[in-house]
Amino acid sequence: MIYQRLFLTALLVVYAVLAYATTTYEAPFSYEPVGPRAFPLLLLALLAAGTVYLIIRPGHMAEENADTPLTRQVLGRLVLCVLALSLFAFFFEKLGFVVSAFLFAIAMCRLYNGRWVTSVITAAVMALAFYGLFDRLLDVPLPLGVLSGLGV
């Protein structure tokens, strides 16, 4: 309950920042009665009202979320997973799709309790298969990165 209130308070701060940001939204020349500022401000006001209501009366959580409490261990894995995703995004173009997807898939397999050998094999198959499927068959251009010298 306390975490939810903290999160909601953080949301209120975000609304305030966004509302402040709208002060500069002036149409250079206006030919309609409602400018670009009104609608977002209306939404922010409604959001703030709703969020304050939830801070006062947060209500009960669904059972689905209640029976899997966030232990330190799970939290650690979540952070690792987000880190792996971010590194994947960061190296996506730098190392190219095949290499970054291979490394990323190993990390993900390991995170979801795959064994080392199976992880490496799965990752290699996935990286190559998805590259072939999307870049070659479906015409979604994917970066080759460090492999671009191979001339494939």
Add this chain to the structure above:
Amino acid sequence: METLGYLGQGFGVATTPLNLLTALCGTLIGTVVGLLPGLGPINGVALLIPIAFALGLPPETSLILLAAVYLGCEYGGRISSILLNIPGEASAVMTALDGHPLARQGKGGIALSISAAGSFMGGLIATIGVTIFAPLLARWAVAFGPAEYFVMMVFAIACLAGMAGNKPMKTAVASLIGLLLACVGIDANSGVYRFTFGALGLADGIQFVVLVLGLFSISEILVLLERTYYGQSALKTSGRMLFNAKEAMLVKWTVIRSGVVGFFMGILPGAGATMASAVAYMSEKRMATRDNRFGEGDLRGLAAPETANSAAACGSMVPMLTLGVPGSGTTAVMLGALTLYNITPGPLLFQTDPQLVWGLIASLFIANVMLVVMNIPLIRVFTKILAVPYWALVPGIAIVTAIGVYGVHATTFDLFLMIVIGVVGYILRKFDFPLSAVLLGFILGGIMEQNLRRALSISNGELSILWSSPITWGGWALVVLMVVLPMYRGWRRRRAVVPASP
């Protein structure tokens, strides 16, 4: 009669080899995605949009693909509910209540076949409903002006919150967040950059694919991570695989009633398959007076939610096609896909793109037949898929997600944006905010603001235009009803609790 002519034309579109093949692939993919625990129709449809785009499919074909996946998911969701007691998606939660006890009594085969038949009947009833009601509604909706549209969207949001059961305020906040996200980027009317904070990648707004995949794929990956500790094994199906005539007679009326209920629940914007299956289950439970064994493996308790969720999936196509207002999270994704093709959904669609609309409706009939044919004999194959471990599944989903997002603009900025949206989505989910409401808000946001501003331009800033026609009065009355309904329910619940405590 005119309708039948159009429907015939639609079958002409739906039975071209490409569209038949697409429907077949869609139903197969849908069933598999639906049965995988944790993955539902929104995930399936969202992951397929970039692929449909990459394949260069024409709009009607990709819409047929998405609809087939949607319907397939409603079929597939029952398999993991019955055999694992883990609903593959939210709308299959009710199926597990009676389906899993049946499987434990060794009647898994009967449960699977009767629920497939129920899904088929539900889909059939609802598709007939779509054929009858959609053109009527479209003809009526042509009279809508910007003010009427705005009221309709307010109703959609109010409906979403009012039907959300125990958390109306959280649903309302979630949909407002979606509406606000739609404001990001350059404002089409004035050229002002809103909420971009100087980021070039946000200049033309948050891309629809990025938002959907972030919200549903990335947050799902994080949720699945929590569950890697909880191993579950599927029950074996043995004995008779097909239900007999006596069992069919037992559920006959349940199926028909639930199909009709599901269809009308599906039409309501925002209610969708989850609500429909819950309502159908509850009302059948109340109506069953003779040997009521609901909760311990009653066939009626299994047939009701399964019929209703398929019916609702088809029914939710009605507001999407006729009003351009999605009836569920999944149709919201489909609506987004249509706008990617530069097609504006709404009443005019019936006149400007009849082959798209009627092709879609006809292919609902076809997909439904394919699904029931596929689901009864092939059931053993599908149950094998339940054995795929997370460590093989999740990295695959993650990589396809990343490719889909990267494919939109070919920038890594979108990948980072997707991760941020995914993490925020995960947090919202942990605090019980429904993510499909965020998505619905995002889809409606752009059109809603445009219609509001257009209406006020017509009236020169007079707010009274928003309640100046009979349609708007009706709309506001419905909005008020939807706001009052959860308050009334809460009040009744509190009153029911008070006398019980001494």
